[in-house]
Amino acid sequence: MNRIDTPAALRREPRCRRYAPVAVAAALLLAAGCSSKEAAPPTVVSVQAATATEQPVTEQITGDAVLAPLAQAAIVPKVTAPVAKYFIQRGSRVKAGELLATLENKDLTAAAMDAGGAYAEAQASYQSAVKATIPESTQKAELDEEQAKTALDLQQKIYDARKSLFAQGAIPERDVQTAHAALVQAQSAYDIAQKHLASERAVNRAAAMESAKGQLESAEGKYKGAQAMVNYTEIRSPISGVVTERPLFPGETAAAGTPLLTVMDTSALIAKTHLPQSEVQQMKVGSDASVAVPGMDEPAKGTVSLISPALDPGSTTVEVWVRVPNAKGELRAGTPVHVSIAGRSFPHALVVPAGAVVTASSGKTMVLVVDAGSVAHQRVVQTGITSGSGDDAVVQIVSGLKAGEQVVSVGAYALDDGTKVKVVTAAEADQDADKPSAAKSGGDD
Numbered sequence: 001m002n003r004i005d006t007p008a009a010l011r012r013e014p015r016c017r018r019y020a021p022v023a024v025a026a027a028l029l030l031a032a033g034c035s036s037k038e039a040a041p042p043t044v045v046s047v048q049a050a051t052a053t054e055q056p057v058t059e060q061i062t063g064d065a066v067l068a069p070l071a072q073a074a075i076v077p078k079v080t081a082p083v084a085k086y087f088i089q090r091g092s093r094v095k096a097g098e099l100l101a102t103l104e105n106k107d108l109t110a111a112a113m114d115a116g117g118a119y120a121e122a123q124a125s126y127q128s129a130v131k132a133t134i135p136e137s138t139q140k141a142e143l144d145e146e147q148a149k150t151a152l153d154l155q156q157k158i159y160d161a162r163k164s165l166f167a168q169g170a171i172p173e174r175d176v177q178t179a180h181a182a183l184v185q186a187q188s189a190y191d192i193a194q195k196h197l198a199s200e201r202a203v204n205r206a207a208a209m210e211s212a213k214g215q216l217e218s219a220e221g222k223y224k225g226a227q228a229m230v231n232y233t234e235i236r237s238p239i240s241g242v243v244t245e246r247p248l249f250p251g252e253t254a255a256a257g258t259p260l261l262t263v264m265d266t267s268a269l270i271a272k273t274h275l276p277q278s279e280v281q282q283m284k285v286g287s288d289a290s291v292a293v294p295g296m297d298e299p300a301k302g303t304v305s306l307i308s309p310a311l312d313p314g315s316t317t318v319e320v321w322v323r324v325p326n327a328k329g330e331l332r333a334g335t336p337v338h339v340s341i342a343g344r345s346f347p348h349a350l351v352v353p354a355g356a357v358v359t360a361s362s363g364k365t366m367v368l369v370v371d372a373g374s375v376a377h378q379r380v381v382q383t384g385i386t387s388g389s390g391d392d393a394v395v396q397i398v399s400g401l402k403a404g405e406q407v408v409s410v411g412a413y414a415l416d417d418g419t420k421v422k423v424v425t426a427a428e429a430d431q432d433a434d435k436p437s438a439a440k441s442g443g444d445d
Helices: 003-009 014-039 106-168 173-231 427-436 437-441
Strands: 047-053 053-074 080-088 099-103 234-236 241-245 261-275 286-292 300-306 316-324 336-355 365-370 375-380 382-387 394-399 407-412 419-423
Touching: 047 427, 053 241, 053 316, 053 382, 053 394, 106 173, 261 336, 286 316, 316 336, 336 382, 336 407
Parallel strands: 047 419
Antiparallel strands: 047 407, 053 261, 053 336, 080 099, 099 234, 241 261, 261 316, 286 300, 286 336, 300 316, 336 394, 365 375, 365 407, 375 419, 382 394
């Protein structure tokens, strides 16, 4: 009975009891596998590194600007008249004083001829007055004065003679009195002649000369005014440069006060930028500068030509001009550019690539120094000026680093302190980036 019941009892046991040894064995195998993975070597991060070196550096003060011409003239006609002819096209290079266009001027030419005739007549009248009319009047006054003096002398002799005869009793007193009256009349006539001559010389002659001169100058002014109106129809360039605007065609009416042509001197251009006062304090007129122009591989060289002596009231910044030579005409006015101006210089500065300097979440500035065991350690540093731009930019390290120490230059961002690193070249880093993800994983699958 027991022999028969024993197998049946075994068949009625729960499955969990029958498979418990198998589960334990599987758990042991799984634990063994996990422990093997935890024992894997630490991850090595590929980075690029650079050595901290001493070299001369110059601070670069940057800002955005717009190129402006060295000089510009919007030529405005002073008379309203149709355009008769152009002697230039847009883009033509012209010199100062060169004739650019003419306006219709037949009516103005006729008016100038009329004024010229009146001027010639006034010149003739002036010469006649100076050489004939005025001298003749003066000569007549001189002659009248001489005649009056002669008559006075004669009457004086007659009076003296009769007075002597009266004293001798040869003539009556009446004759003496008659001679005395005639002498008084002669004296009065002589005095009047003298005053007339003096007035003629001092006043009348000068007034007549001024009157004749005034008439001549009036006629001359009218003639020159009419001639100027004719000259205004000849449009000439006040500066040397390039014609940039020519809005009208021949035959269209040019209105006085409206620009007819625009000439720009682009032999050199001015990049005008606004910078903070603290940065401007580090530069001076003549400082070297470079101007990055869109579409040009290399920046154009220039110099600081002006530093405004006053702050802009709106932005509280200082306007700075950078003069850029443009002999070949490669640069164009109105182009937005990026200006970089040389500021402070240090002949022996400890520098690292700009990419090696990172800012931690705490706000501290640091670099990752690679030790002899290829382990990157974070180190807080104090930075100075930044020199250069793009991949060539370097940062001055004032404290916290020594010359010859190796720092992570590419890949320092988000790298933990104590990370094992492998220093590679830029070419090797590019090759690693081009490898497929499967190859990078090392066949873990």
